[in-house]
Amino acid sequence: MRKRQICKRLLQIVIVLVGISFLSFLLIYLAPGDPVRAMFAISGSIPSEEIMADIRENLGLNRPFPAQYGSWLLNCLKGDFGVSYTSGQPVTQMLAARVAPTIQLTLLSLAIMMVMSIPLGVLSALYQNRPVDYIVRGATFFSISMPNFWVGLLLLYFVALKLGWLPVVSTGMGLRKMLLPAITLGFAMAGKYARQVRAAVLEELNQDYVSGARARGLTESVILWRHVIPNAMLPLITLLGLSLGSLLGGTAVVEVIFSYPALGSLAISAITSMDYPVIQGFVLWISLIYMIVNLAVDISYNLLDPRLRKGA
């Protein structure tokens, strides 16, 4: 990708971010609840109306909308998303504390997904319309139709509670504690990916270069490993980028089930306690991450695909 294209994309990211910041601010501005009341509801004692009015004044909640939005946006640009209503910590700090567990869970679940889906997809394409293919396609159907929270609950029940192989609560770090949440996420994604791999491999197998390679007398396994699979994997990179981006935004359902401390569960607890600054920070963070990952994917796509490099 040329520099100009990258600059254009970066500019787009900035525009979208401003749009999203406006949207998330507007939503919270229009939200029915009273954040000051929510702040005190946590501690249990609700002070008099005058004190609450004072606090509102201090927080700048009485100022007109554009002024509130403007000052908030300025602070965001400095990396200051405000202070959480419930914990009193800076939002930036709270988000940052969740980044490492989120990245770890994301990478592990993507790895599990690939281990499950790529071999199955390739097998199913090679044995198209034979028993193996039907079994794999049936399995992908399960993966797509099962609610991932149900998969998580079942895994929790059978693997952690009944068999006792893995810990029930995933609060700490470490591979053993991440394994169940990662398997849940990986399983949910594997069905879609296996279908994509199957389709991509089938498409490559029908290309002329495969017939050419066969005519040259190459063995089937060389054709498969050297030619078909590398080509079939290329389109998957885009998908992988999308999954990576959304996983980095947190995976609320699975985190809640396994009490895993990543971004999704932070967002859910912020939502239930009407902790607006945290919600805003969260929305902006995932938008930023998602777009940057997608840009990175597009750039890497250009590097990996010689056809595009030549055109640029």
Place this chain on the structure above:
Amino acid sequence: MARNKKLFLFYAALALGIVAAAVFAPFIATHNPQQAVLTDAGQSPSAEHWFGTDRMGRDLFSRVIYGARTSLASTLALVVCIFTVGTGLGVVSGYAGGLADEVIMRISDMMVSFPGMALAIAMAGIMGPSITNAVIAITMVSWTKYARLARSLVLKIKHEDYVLAARISGCRTRHILWRYMFPSVLPTLVITAATDMGGMMLELAAFSFLGLGAQSTSIEWGYMLNQGRAFMQSAPWLMIFPGLAIFVTVVVFNLLGDSLRDILDPRDAHNAGQLLPIKQEVVEA
């Protein structure tokens, strides 16, 4: 083709069975789903209570049957909302072009460039937890797929001779939209909506599971799982049966959607379910 149609009829019968279970819930349910009999609390499945009872002594089988009402109705409402908003905006955007097109498409670009479900969760949370708000939130982040599809279909036929003829003969824009544009985009979009039913049901159930959708007053599968989670060790049936209900329903609707597409859209038949999915389908909230 004949096999396709037979399969479709079979899946349609299954789906009708689920709908019938929802409609005739009072005749199928063995107990009153809301009646708490505290002396029967937490019983495991038995001849009297087929799926056991919850911690308030309510019969789980009856609750699962009644739950089909909430799940089916809210999923249908969600798909109709997304379909209407997306198709409407897409057709207008494609036909009108110019500023309207620019605005609608830029908004849709914005919606696609970040994970929708995370924003939907935030919106549903801010608006307050309820099924209606969950439907609104998911609609707001999911309409873009339909809008893009409708727009591209409209652009394809916009300059056809018969549309031009209609314009020259003095048809009003509204008439052209209703008479020519909507009918031509409908088949493709209906197929898309049919294949989306299962996925949408999963998303709504996930919202309820997180406590952002259905509340304790309604009987809903996702919310039942949410409630049953705490009693996993002592009463595993509370999470097994509602989950099974969601799973079975989603499987049936997914099969139905796929077979409908195979019948109506033979071009896609050879690579059913393999087209690159639209972004939102790939991500998992």
